Amino acid sequence: MGSFMFSDSYCMIDNVLNSVSDGVFRWYDTELRRWNDLKGLLRLPKFSAGACIRLADYGGKMAVLWHQLPYHYGYHKEIQCAVIALERRT
Numbered sequence: 001m002g003s004f005m006f007s008d009s010y011c012m013i014d015n016v017l018n019s020v021s022d023g024v025f026r027w028y029d030t031e032l033r034r035w036n037d038l039k040g041l042l043r044l045p046k047f048s049a050g051a052c053i054r055l056a057d058y059g060g061k062m063a064v065l066w067h068q069l070p071y072h073y074g075y076h077k078e079i080q081c082a083v084i085a086l087e088r089r090t
Contacts, residue, residue, distance in 0.1 A: 018062060044064065044082060047066065051066055053066040063084075
């Protein structure tokens with residue numbers, strides 16, 4: 001599973017491991033034993049390499065939480081989120 005298992009964040013949704021590292025979203029194909037890019041995330045922003053991104057299972061959907069660097073100094077940090085329904089296509 002290589003380096004993506006040690007990425008910024010990962011989560012299991014419906015027995016599929018999803019990962020994000022340096023703004024790139026991937027899922028692990030257990031049959032072929034390889035990582036694939038997650039496609040169709042058109043409305044998410046382009047994340048910089050320094051973006052802090054976390055993934056979570058949210059009732060079978062993928063919750064993505066992030067803040068871009070640099071953020072405002074002091075006590076203000078803006079966290080943004082998106083909830084994404086995933087579907088498998090062949």
